[in-house]
Amino acid sequence: MTNPMLSREENLFDFFHAAVDAAVVDAPTAVSKDGVYYLTNLLVERGRTPDEPQVHTLVDLQIMAQERGGAAAVQAWREMGDRALYISGFFRASLARQNISPDYYLSMGSAAYDQLACLMRWTGAGGGFENIYEELAQQFEFCASILQRVRDRIRSHTNADIVKLYEQWVLDPDPVTAQQLHSLGVIPMRPEDDGAC
Helix, strand or coil: CCCHHHHHHHHHHHHHHHHHHHHHHCCCCCCCHHHHHHHHHHHHHHHCCCCCCCCCCHHHHHHHHHHCCHHHHHHHHHHHHHHHHHHHHHCHHHHHHCCCCHHHHHHHHHHHHHHHHHHHHHHCCCCCHHHHHHHHHHCHHHHHHHHHHHHHHHCCCCHHHHHHHHHHHHHCCCHHHHHHHHHCCCCCCCHHHCCCC
């Protein structure tokens, strides 16, 4: 008899892997196979309910990583990068409601993965993961846009969703959101761009 938890997680991995693969295929820039697997695993891990609440901010994690060494530093840098990537990708629209710039998450996450890659390369304990973290650091914003595309593909688009997507574009007119609106038949225009004389 198979373990039902194992089956659910395997299906969740397959679900997210297909979604990440599709988002990468539509993208103008390439992500390595290892990068695709990392993004998939990130979504699976973040899809689980944590055992304890996450009380540390990105700054707290950065301080922990800088003050500690060894495995504790690796864990803090990775959590900082993963959290920044997940939030700036999957929950980017919520940042506007919190008055937090997406650039803050993008720069903190990219820096965390860069530190992690350097630490692993310096200690020789990366086991190949240093290359993945280096890719994530260099393509952080693009990887966040991949997670945005995954989020939008798995959501059903009702009229209310389209309005929210448009409102998101008005607040942060990024090309990913504009492309999503175009695919839904909406040409995004700012109110001052209506051409009225």
